[in-house]
Amino acid sequence: MPTLKRLAETRWSAHHDAVNALQKGYTTIKEVLANIKGEVCLQAKGLSSVMDQLETGIMIETWSVILPRFHRTSQSLQDAKLDVHTATGMLKSLKDFVQSLHSRFSEFEQQGKDITCCKEYQLQRGRKIKGNKKWDYGDAEDADANITPSEK
Numbered sequence: 001m002p003t004l005k006r007l008a009e010t011r012w013s014a015h016h017d018a019v020n021a022l023q024k025g026y027t028t029i030k031e032v033l034a035n036i037k038g039e040v041c042l043q044a045k046g047l048s049s050v051m052d053q054l055e056t057g058i059m060i061e062t063w064s065v066i067l068p069r070f071h072r073t074s075q076s077l078q079d080a081k082l083d084v085h086t087a088t089g090m091l092k093s094l095k096d097f098v099q100s101l102h103s104r105f106s107e108f109e110q111q112g113k114d115i116t117c118c119k120e121y122q123l124q125r126g127r128k129i130k131g132n133k134k135w136d137y138g139d140a141e142d143a144d145a146n147i148t149p150s151e152k
Contacts (some may be wrong), residue, residue, distance in 0.1 A: 002017065002020050002021035002024055002025065003021060011071075011074075013071050015063075015067050016064075016067035016068055016070075016071050019060060019063045019064050019067055020064060022060055023060050023061070023064050023115070026051070026060070026115050029051070030048060030051055033045070033047055033048040033051070034048060051116065052116055052117075052118055053116065053118060053122050054109075054112050054113060054116055054118040054119070054120060054121050054122070055112075055121060055122055056112075056116060057111070057112030057113065057114075057115040057116035057118065058108050058109055058111075058112035059112075060112070060115065061108045061111040061112050061115065062101070062108045065101065065104075065108075066098070066101070069094065069097055070094070073090055073091070073093075073094050076090060077090065077091075105150075109150060120149075121149035121150070121152075122149075123149045123152070124149055
């Protein structure tokens, strides 16, 4: 299992390593957080709670696909022998790759459900807060009424 480290670097590789360690060690990390006692127990419970959210699982799965590609592209762009035409092609390819990920959302969503064992979005689980009717013009709530949490 990869080692979890504090994310202090700005390199793509550091971000990839962090997400990779979290993805591969998800269950073990959750178990460790559940067994923490003492002064940091509350912090551990908070982290565990965030890890239980479907949104967290989706982000882990999405970034685990995005970051390796960004890292490889970044490394290639730093090659002294790289010409402008090839660099432009690589950046266009990266842009197309990122845009293609939108069509894979349901795949990431399912993987997020699998890793977190959570089937509902936080919006579905929390209580609905009603706005002040005196100042409610109806625009925002009506616009969101027909949008599922997955679409949001």
